[in-house]
Amino acid sequence: MLPVLVLTVIRNIHLIRVREFVMKDAYSFHTTKEDLHAYYEKVKRAYYRMYARMGMQKAVAVEGDNGMMGGKISHEFTLICPAGEDVIAHCPACGYYANSEVGKSVVKPYNTQPQPLQYIDTPNCHTVEDVCNLTGKQPINFAKAVIYGLKDGRHVIAFVRGDYDVEERKLENYCKSELVDASEEFLKRMHAGSVGAMGLDVNAKDYIVVFDLSLKDERCLVCGANEDGKHILNVDFNRDLNYTPEYVDIKKVREGDECTCGRGKITLQKGVEVGNIFELDTKYTQTMNMKFIDADGKAKTPVMGCYGIGITRAIPSIVEVNHDDRGIIWPMEVAPYKVHICILNAKDKDMLTAGLELEEELKEKGIDVIVDDRKVSMGVMLSDADLLGAPIRVIIGRDFANSTDELVKKPIEVSSKLLNFKKMVEFGDAYDFITKLLRESPVILNK
Ligand SMILES: [Zn+2]
Structure with a gap:
């Protein structure tokens, strides 16, 4: 059944700062700084893959301000998108990304000829x-x-x-x-x-x-x-x-400034912070008086890293970069429903049976399915399906109703905004067709 969703305007959805804030946090403890740093780099690579799988291919590790968290090395994972509230300085030549609050650039002297006071x-x-x-x-x-x-x-x-x-x-x-x-x-x-x-x-x-x-x-x-x-x-x-x-360095970095690499110019882009990682060093382990016994038998303070992802922030961010004029286009890995079945006339016994049977089969396979059997016009049903944006849409509609074939031969439409296709499939083949699609759907990784 269709859940009650209030999604009035997808364009300019701006749900980034909501009241609820759920965060995933992880911590690591190490005997040496070198070990922490090696692990930190590993986590950074894993974050790139995670964000790409969540449909945020444009999430980048940005040099940030450690501020109150302490430690020396940190990165904000920032999704580059126009709705963002942070300004990110970027140099295309060397791949530098930094929050503009800490962004660096080179300024050459303008006037080098001395004159009398x-x-x-x-x-x-x-x-x-x-x-x-x-x-x-x-x-x-x-x-x-x-x-x-x-x-x-x-x-x-x-x-x-x-x-x-x-x-x-x-x-x-x-x-x-x-x-x-x-x-x-x-x-x-x-x-x-x-x-x-x-x-x-x-x-x-x-x-x-x-x-x-x-x-x-x-x-x-x-x-x-x-x-x-x-x-x-x-x-x-x-x-x-x-x-x-x-x-x-206390100046605000500007668009067009020369990058410290000397090869490129700084561009400023908007972004949303969707996660962060910190090498905290011993700031907290020392405060907590945490110790471990090292190989030499001496009690030492471990170094620590912490790694966060804003879950509640990820969802609107995903929507911000995965939608069209008509609604959301959920990436496969994070879609709340993988398949959306529209039964255009639920009063038609065959149509209803086909829709519910397919739902049952897919659910048994562990696939999340949403079925729309409301008594609404085709236009309303399809535009709601567009708005909700499940990766795969099944329409049991006119062609099915008009077909005189036996049930398994009746045609249904399977389409996907995400995968950019539309195909008529016999009802009897629909299950195999959809499960194959889900198995083979590409996960786009950028790093
Ligand atoms: Zn550069």
């Missing part, structure tokens, strides 16, 4: 845009200052080249603290809108100064003068700072 008045200019409008400079000429508060009460002044933005996750990782809004008092004290690198106290107790790598070796920057309504042109950090700036 020049102080200018910039009244009522509070943004890079304001100063650009006044001076005719472009954002790429700027050392843009962005100020955040830190959870511990301090502040951070982050400089990035004006054509880039600060990636807050990278900055948080660098500061080892969550970012919060800067205090009004601090903004006022630092002359927000005219903050510049020259004259800052890098040894200050209440703020940190950090420079993005995009500023390294720029020789002609526009900077704030640390005085309201004043800026400085042609600042050269190598020449003009009375301290050595600390350059780190």
